[in-house]
Structure formats: structure tokens, C-alpha cells
Amino acid sequence: MAFIQRAFYQLLLWLLLPLIPFRLLGRGFKERGYWRHIAERFGFMGTLPVRSVWLHAVSVGEARAAAPLVEKWLALTPPPPVLMTCMTPAGRATLEHLFGGRVTVRYLPYDLRGAMRRFLRQARPRLGIIMETELWPHLVQAAQHAGVKLFLVNARLSERSARGYRKLAALTRDTLAGFEFVAAQTQADAERLRGLGARKVSVAGNLKFDIDPPAAQLELGRVFRAKIGDRPVWLVASTREGEERLVLGAFALHAPTEVLLVLVPRHPQRFGEVAALVEGCGLSLQRRSDNEAVRSSTRVWLGDSLGEMFAYYQAADCALIGGSLLPYGGQNLIEACAVGCPVLLGPHTENFKQAAADAIAQGAAVRVKDAGAWVSEAARLMQDSTARRQMGAAGRTFTAAHQGATGRVWAGLTAYGPASEDTASDGAGG
Numbered sequence: 001m002a003f004i005q006r007a008f009y010q011l012l013l014w015l016l017l018p019l020i021p022f023r024l025l026g027r028g029f030k031e032r033g034y035w036r037h038i039a040e041r042f043g044f045m046g047t048l049p050v051r052s053v054w055l056h057a058v059s060v061g062e063a064r065a066a067a068p069l070v071e072k073w074l075a076l077t078p079p080p081p082v083l084m085t086c087m088t089p090a091g092r093a094t095l096e097h098l099f100g101g102r103v104t105v106r107y108l109p110y111d112l113r114g115a116m117r118r119f120l121r122q123a124r125p126r127l128g129i130i131m132e133t134e135l136w137p138h139l140v141q142a143a144q145h146a147g148v149k150l151f152l153v154n155a156r157l158s159e160r161s162a163r164g165y166r167k168l169a170a171l172t173r174d175t176l177a178g179f180e181f182v183a184a185q186t187q188a189d190a191e192r193l194r195g196l197g198a199r200k201v202s203v204a205g206n207l208k209f210d211i212d213p214p215a216a217q218l219e220l221g222r223v224f225r226a227k228i229g230d231r232p233v234w235l236v237a238s239t240r241e242g243e244e245r246l247v248l249g250a251f252a253l254h255a256p257t258e259v260l261l262v263l264v265p266r267h268p269q270r271f272g273e274v275a276a277l278v279e280g281c282g283l284s285l286q287r288r289s290d291n292e293a294v295r296s297s298t299r300v301w302l303g304d305s306l307g308e309m310f311a312y313y314q315a316a317d318c319a320l321i322g323g324s325l326l327p328y329g330g331q332n333l334i335e336a337c338a339v340g341c342p343v344l345l346g347p348h349t350e351n352f353k354q355a356a357a358d359a360i361a362q363g364a365a366v367r368v369k370d371a372g373a374w375v376s377e378a379a380r381l382m383q384d385s386t387a388r389r390q391m392g393a394a395g396r397t398f399t400a401a402h403q404g405a406t407g408r409v410w411a412g413l414t415a416y417g418p419a420s421e422d423t424a425s426d427g428a429g430g
Contacts, residue, residue, distance in 0.1 A: 002170035031269035033089025043118030049081030054125035140178035173197030205405035221314020235316035238331035250371035264303030337395030364395035
């Protein structure tokens with residue numbers, strides 16, 4: 001059965017292959033990064049470090065989550081070469097911002113058998129670490145043929161996704177069995193992964209809790225606040241398409257006029273589109289990129305910058321987490337909690353189901369049903385400084401209580417493959 005499903009998967013990829021140039025062309029009109037480094041997507045990677053620690057983080061969220069683990073390798077003496085792959089231009093920009101020239105960044109090829117084998121022949125990594133749940137059958141098969149041990153870390157799998165994988169149960173089982181070790185975020189994730197065929201599964205927690213707010217970002221947040229002045233600041237962070245219209249409509253109708261809305265879209269290619277939405281609502285607009293003091297008449301400050309989310313949280317009185325008003329599954333609430341920013345969540349937080357439930361239970365976050373309820377709850381918090389302080393303190397406590405995933409993942413890598421000692425000794429000669 002696995003052979004038949006693998007043949008079907010291969011056939012489907014070959015049928016889709018002629019459409020890839022059109023997909024890249026179309027996406028490139030919105031985000032020009034899709035028009036660059038195209039050869040990498042077919043396994044032609046240019047010069048690569050060999051015997052590297054290779055880590056794949058598909059996009060922005062995974063790239064940020066990987067940071068504590070990557071820093072652990074970079075702190076070794078001497079550090080091994082680190083190769084990081086991603087799939088999106090935003091993910092690539094995030095990796096370059098986080099690590100600069102300390103790591104090599106490439107796009108992971110599409111899951112074509114030849115492209116994956118070509119990539120692994122060039123890279124010859126000492127091990128491969130896949131963030132969250134990127135299950136690519138040909139990647140796993142090529143790694144097995146090349147003798148590269150693969151590890152799935154920070155793994156999460158919703159029941160909805162599990163149902164999809166069960167439709168190709170044999171192929172999914174073979175793919176998951178190719179991972180040497182799986183570190184799941186929660187017990188529920190671990191049980192679903194085991195049910196699909198993963199072995200050596202442990203619950204390590206979420207690496208995103210181990211990300212320390214950088215001091216430079218916190219200082220930048222204080223600079224932002226100085227630019228804004230004493231006005232109440234309502235942040236809406238990492239919004240997705242369709243959410244800005246809901247937020248702006250509710251804000252224009254019901255928010256007190258003295259409030260400043262700081263609006264940060266998730267994807268940089270949408271900055272211009274969101275700016276036009278703001279102006280279409282009749283709200284006065286300034287952009288973060290203008291680097292000017294925020295005028296008292298400005299209603300919306302557009303966060304059109306990369307890598308500054310901690311600073312926005314530091315400057316805000318409360319934050320609505322994007323991706324949760326509409327059924328996108330929700331974006332990362334942990335960063336806001338770590339800074340001590342009171343968190344508001346919409347009804348859709350499937351991507352952070354356990355973290356959202358725990359944050360609400362501990363008083364760090366409040367659930368709202370829609371954009372109108374967000375305005376009402378933010379206005380209530382604006383009038384209750386004690387409640388804001390309590391939520392902020394609860395957020396820091398909640399974050400601290402869930403830290404430690406990096407150490408547990410590292411212990412798993414040590415137990416099942418090369419980690420600290422082997423990597424350090426290899427790094428000296430690699």
C-alpha cells in the first residue's frame with residue numbers, strides 16, 4: 001500500500017511540476033522575493049558548507065522558534081557550520097535578520113525526488129532537524145539513502161491535519177518512521193503523531209517559550225513609546241488578510257478618539273494594501289518606516305517593519321493577536337506574554353490551542369468573540385490599570401513556567417543522534 005501511495009504522490013508532483021513557474025510568477029507580483037533564488041527550489045544550491053547542522057524552518061514563525069536551538073549550536077567552541085532552509089521570502093528575511101552571516105540560508109527544494117537527492121549530495125549535513133510538522137516523503141527517503149539522520153522537533157499536529165494524513169496512512173507511516181526522534185509540543189500532539197506511525201516520540205514543550213525578548217528590542221519599544229507619548233496604545237499584531245478590515249471598521253466606529261491603533265500585518269508584501277485600507281476608512285495614518293514622532297492627530301500607526309514585534313509589544317497597553325479573528329488558527333501569543341503585554345485573542349487559536357488555553361486560565365489572556373468585542377475589552381482595560389498590570393505579570397509567569405523545551409530537545413538529539421559532544425568534535429574539523 002505504501003508503494004502505491006508513494007507512486008500516486010510522485011505522479012501528482014509530476015502533474016503539478018509545469019504549474020510551478022506560474023505559481024512563482026503570480027506570487028512574485030505580490031512578493032518579489034519569489035522571483036529570486038529559483039534554482040534553489042530545484043536543488044541547485046550554490047556553494048554550501050559540508051558536514052553542517054541543517055535545520056529547516058518553513059517560514060517566519062518556525063524561524064523564530066528555531067532561534068534558541070540554533071544559538072545553542074552557535075555557542076559551541078568551535079561552532080559547527082549551520083545551514084538553514086525555508087520556503088518563503090519572509091522566512092528567509094527573518095533568518096537573515098536573526099542570524100546575519102553566522103548561518104547559511106537557502107530555500108529547501110520542492111519535494112521532487114531528484115531535487116532532494118541533489119540538495120543532500122551538495123550539503124552532506126551531519127544531521128537534519130525539521131521544525132514543526134513538515135512531512136515531505138521524498139525528503140525523508142532521500143535522507144535515508146544519504147545516511148542523514150532526521151529529527152522532527154517542536155512538532156504539532158491538529159486533529160484536522162491528522163485526518164488529512166490518515167487518507168494516505170501508509171505513506172504517512174513510512175515518512176514518520178524515517179525520523180530518528182520526534183519532540184512534540186504537547187501530549188495530544190504526541191498521541192496523534194504516534195497514531196500515524198511516529199516512533200521515539202517525547203513531549204518536549206514549545207521552543208517558542210524559550211525565546212528571550214532581546215534587550216535591544218525592549219529598548220526600541222521604549223523609543224516607540226516616547227514617539228507616541230502618553231496616549232493609550234492598542235496593538236493588533238500579525239494580522240492576516242481580511243482581519244484588518246474588521247479591526248479598522250470596529251476601531252473607527254467605537255474606539256475613543258485618543259487611542260492610537262498600532263497595526264502590524266503578518267506579511268510584509270501587504271503593507272501597502274493595509275495602508276490603503278486605513279486611508280479608505282478615513283483614519284489618519286503614519287508609518288513606522290517614516291521614523292517620525294507620532295502626531296497627536298494620527299489614529300493608526302502602521303508597523304511596516306520586520307523583526308520588531310517585541311518592540312511593538314513593549315510599547316503597547318494591550319495586544320490583539322492576529323490570525324485569531326478569522327479561521328487562520330492564530331499567530332504566536334507567547335512573545336506578547338513574555339514582554340508582559342496583556343493579550344486579547346479571537347475565537348480561532350488552533351495553532352496555539354494549548355498555549356492559548358493555558359494563558360487564559362492563568363489570567364494572561366482574554367478571549368473575545370469578534371472585532372467589536374475586542375474594542376469593548378480594550379476600552380475596559382484602558383480604564384483599569386490594575387487589571388493590565390495583573391495580566392502582564394501573569395503573562396511573564398505563564399511564559400517562565402513553560403520554558404525548557406530547548407534543553408529537552410537537545411537531550412533527545414544527544415540520545416538518538418549527534419548533538420553537543422559529537423557536533424563539537426566534528427565542528428573542529430568540518
